[in-house]
Amino acid sequence: MIGTLTSGATASVHIREAVAGGIGFLWEINGTDGTLRITADAALPEIFPLTVAGVRGGGEPAQLSVPTALTQKWPALASLEGGPAYNVGRAYAAFVADLANGTHTVPDFADAVRRHEVIANIERAAASGERVTAQPNRTPRPEGRQPTITGG
Numbered sequence: 001m002i003g004t005l006t007s008g009a010t011a012s013v014h015i016r017e018a019v020a021g022g023i024g025f026l027w028e029i030n031g032t033d034g035t036l037r038i039t040a041d042a043a044l045p046e047i048f049p050l051t052v053a054g055v056r057g058g059g060e061p062a063q064l065s066v067p068t069a070l071t072q073k074w075p076a077l078a079s080l081e082g083g084p085a086y087n088v089g090r091a092y093a094a095f096v097a098d099l100a101n102g103t104h105t106v107p108d109f110a111d112a113v114r115r116h117e118v119i120a121n122i123e124r125a126a127a128s129g130e131r132v133t134a135q136p137n138r139t140p141r142p143e144g145r146q147p148t149i150t151g152g
Helices: 075-080 084-101 109-128
Strands: 002-004 010-012 025-030 034-040 051-056 131-133 148-150
Antiparallel strands (some): 002 010, 002 148, 025 034
């Protein structure tokens, strides 16, 4: 998938699953100032522990430590750290906190609807081979820009 972000930058995303002998999950973000690499042992980054590595400029990314404020935010989950239940537990704890505090720090139903709209646009672009412009989000985009998806 190739798209234009709201900032005007171009993004290219390739998603694949079940690669024999490969990394379970790999997300590499290359920018003008450096690279971030996020990995997990399985293709489920929302469940399995993530490793984040980064580098400014060129060279090989080095592992970055997770800020203590994030790892200690949910002390009741500390014994689960390093396992799949930790990420899931943190997501549920944050969702409950969002409901209690009127905040929006984790995805909710509206976010799920938006993701499915994006998937439908990807399917339409792939079937037609034509560019599909996403419908406006609930949040206005700068300068009237809308993300686009190109099929191929």
